[in-house]
Amino acid sequence: MIKKSDLPFGSEFSPSQIRFSDVLRLASRHAGNWRAFEQAVRSAYFDSHRTSSKNRAKLANNTKLGMIAYGIIDRDAALTPLGQQLYDLAGDEDALHDCLAKHILLNLHGMTLIQCIRDMTAAGEQVNLTTLREGLAARGIHYPSGGKHPSIMRLWLAKAGVFVGSRWRIDERRAEEVLGVNPDEFVVLGDLSLEQRAFLKALANMGTSDPQPANAIARLASATYGIKFPEKSLPKLVLNDLEVAGYITTHKTTSGRGAKPFQVAPTAKLVGDVIEPLLEQLRKQTDPKLMALLRTPLPAILMEMQSSDRYIAGLALEALAFKIMRLLDMTYVATRLRANQTGGAEVDLIFESARLVFSRWQVQCKNTARVSLDDVAKEVGLTHFLRSNVIVIVTTGKIGSEARRYANRIMDVSNLAIVMLDGGDLSEISKHPAGILRAFQREARHAMNLKKLDL
Secondary structure, three states: OOOOOOOOOOOOOOOOOOOHHHHHHHHHHOOOOHHHHHHHHHHHHHOOOOOOHHHHHHHHHHHHHHHHHOOOEOOOOOEOHHHHHHHOOOOOHHHHHHHHHHHHHHHOOHHHHHHHHHHHHHOOOOOOHHHHHHHHHHOOOOOOOOOOHHHHHHHHHHHOOOEEOOOOEEOHHHHHHHHOOOOOOOHHHOOOOHHHHHHHHHHHHHOOOOOEEHHHHHHHHHHHHOOOOOHHHHHHHHHHHHHHOOOEEEEEOOOOOOOOOEEEEEOHHHHHHHHHHHHHHHHOOOOHHHHHHHOOOHHHHHHHOOOOOHHHHHHHHHHHHHHHHHHOOOEEEEEEEOHHHHOOOEEEEEEEEOOOOOEEEEEEEEOOOEEOHHHHHHHHHHHHHHOOOEEEEEEOOEEOHHHHHHHHHHHHHOOOEEEEEOHHHHHHHHHOHHHHHHHHHHHHHHHHHHOOOOO
């Protein structure tokens, strides 16, 4: 069986072959009559070619097939809802190409293509159709051998300025402008204020449907994204609009003494528009069985870790690492050691962040009674190879005193930061996810005290 392509077929649906606004008008004029549409495309673009009549007909057919693959027309060559939206912009070439580029980036694996090229460029690898095919395959994206699918996508994205100059050079500013948000953000957040966007992402990263104190979410969002939230105007500045938009529900506790914060819970719309797209980004990078756990509340994951089945316990441990680092909105890179290789006792993952400065975090989760000096030493030894800035060690048990003293010594004499979370921290975070902020702030203050400069 021939595997279906994950990238759209393009061939003669290319800006080097046709003018997009013209073929949209032809599709509108011959709505639903694919033969008439093909003949019109052939007359406009391919009858001048010095080739056989049969081949000219094939070129016109390829144009139609490309427009179908891009979701612009249906099998009868009638405009789809997207096609109609594009047709309405046919009089404004810039807006038309921006709209198509946004569709490619969001819905046709365009962002995966962008990220693949970013990674290859950063690694000093040459970017061409051969190396791209390998890079995309590593990300779970398939297209036929010899296919021009990425090249056609690049040409359309170049019409919107996303690619410039040399063949595969990305204009990051234009990519952000076309999307309406930072390319790493979810499109649904584009119409929100910075404060609303940060608050909503922090709530989504908690991965819980239980009501949480709004001020705690705001503190986590502030620490994660560097956004300040005036506490007294939080309802007016953030909560009211998010509730009207249908992303959250709020409830004000009035019993007891003193001012009580609003309790905020995510809605099904937030799950569908933000949380599920977040998980979809991980779907092709992780064990499929892990995805169910990533949708599971943290307390249930901690329960799964007690399973006598080592594979189940190992998956739960991996999910725990994801949950904790997603609370801080870190980007998953790789699982260095699968949990089933260690009998479900430990798992090592790598996360990165590019907020303000680049940092790489290596995370070890241990489902054991105690973290030893050797456990910490192993992670320190790997930092040179992984080029990590931060080590995060998470255990369901306790941190041994020798392990802590060794970590203190390493932080005192190097630029490494070592964060240690024990079973008590996990218990608190499982009850109040925003409590992760207190745990990381505690570890940050500890590291800062060790690293004080004597000037």
